[in-house]
Amino acid sequence: MNKKHLIGIIIVLIISGGVIYFQLKNTPINSLIQAAKSLNPSFLILVFAIMILSYVFEAGILATLSYERKKEYSTWAFFRIPLIQALFNAITPLSTGGQPSQLVAMMQMGMKGARATSILLMKFIIYQICVLFAYVSTIAFGFKMIAGRFSGLALFIFIGFLIHISSIMFLLAVMFAYNWTKKITLWIMKILEKVFGTKRVDSWRQSTLNQIETFYQEGQKLKREKKKLLIASILTIGQLLCFYSIPYFILLALNLHPSWLAVTGMNIMIIMFMAIVPIPGASGGAEFSFQTLFSIFISSNALLTLGMFLWRFTTYFLGLILGVVGWIIKPKKVEES
Template identity: 65%
Template structure:
């Protein structure tokens, strides 16, 4: 792991420590201890269990996609380390830019040829984005009014995050269902952009975008031919996201706070959208702030809210970083494709 990523870890830890200090400075330690001592241990175990299950479903999705007639037997650890390594590099790079390259590196380390590994990751990305698309749209339709009424400032950021996500997903869907039209529109946009930006740079961007369009389209055609595998992977991805999005609700259960699963889950999905507009590794600072603002309506005491925020951040962020470091260190046996 190079110095750039180590600096990412240092930045994340520093910002998170600063946020915690700011939140805790006016709260007596005894009150925090009282909240911590009354945590439901079964609920706490389920919180960590949901995060592990989310990683497990994601790893299983990759294992299903990779399965073929001549595929050599690979260990479960080889596939499980892929999502946790992604979690590590998503956490320490701005806008989660390190996640995809780290997955590719992990798959090559386990013996999957680079081109095939890229193909598998593209297929997983397509499935994930389609499922996320429906989750975001349903959440905005059913829950955005509640946020807009209570938190106008955050509602604007959530709307921006939603537009960022949806624009990328819309581009993907256009590639899948209007391949020729998408390439024509992209060429027109790049030609227009070349009037304002260096032509060589635009040409490089155009080449990369066209390569991605071709890759997405080719992999989508493969998925269409394997409908059973496609449906199974969609089901696994739905379970993956249900586990991840349900973590805040389970944290409230662990804190002995009654809440509605649907409302809490909607809030969590909106926090995910908001984090897209925070250009700091792991959206540090913005994530903690938005969690406290949005979940204040469910938690009456400041102490419980701070403890809940810490648990949520640790389980969904630092827990993945810790697992990812172990995954990066302990490499699986390399089994080369036949």
């Protein structure tokens, strides 16, 4: 980690500290203590176990896509990769550090850069396709209720949805309509030339065409590896189900019994909203959206505040802490032939 990453951690801690101070200022400490005493310990342990399980699923995806060479690497070598990704997602704006950090972690275990990049791209493609179904179904069945009750927040959720879906649709277009995507891209670049000039657009054109080519080649690789594609897809669904279900089990720990579908849909919409918050970890925006949307299920302010703290720690600070451990404890390096 460099100076910029440390600055990211400091920014996150300052904003999170401000949120905690604001919440404690408006919530009597005795009420929080009473709420904490009433927590169901079994479900609380389950919350952390499910979060760890989501990391296990992600490590399994990477091991599966590493083909026949996966047996040469230790279990820790793969498990630390999602932890490191969680760390750098947490401390960089818009989670931009997650992908590069995974590449570094895979090279630290001895994997060549080109092969590691290929595996990460295949993982990214599978993940985005699985996420597409989650986002579309959530907007289709749950957005109307949010728009009616929280119109301001609903607008930002919809913008986040459009950002996610645009990138996923571009990826699918590359995989299934390669020539058409290239033609459309070149046509758009010609229009941009009139606005930004030929020299600047030339670099954009080359970069975009290179990405299209890379995604296309990795997509073709995935189509040939049907068994690994199936296993990785099942593991990705498991990873997403674990991560999306965290708030539901937190509510069970608070001795509330809402609908799993309703709570999971709310959580997915929070994730969409967080995509447009440019602060590391979406600090501030994440807490605000959680408290706004989950007020539907939690009437007590003390329980809502406690639930928000538990959710933020489990899905954010736990990964940050474990990521630091993963970054420090490096695996035995196995050089590829």
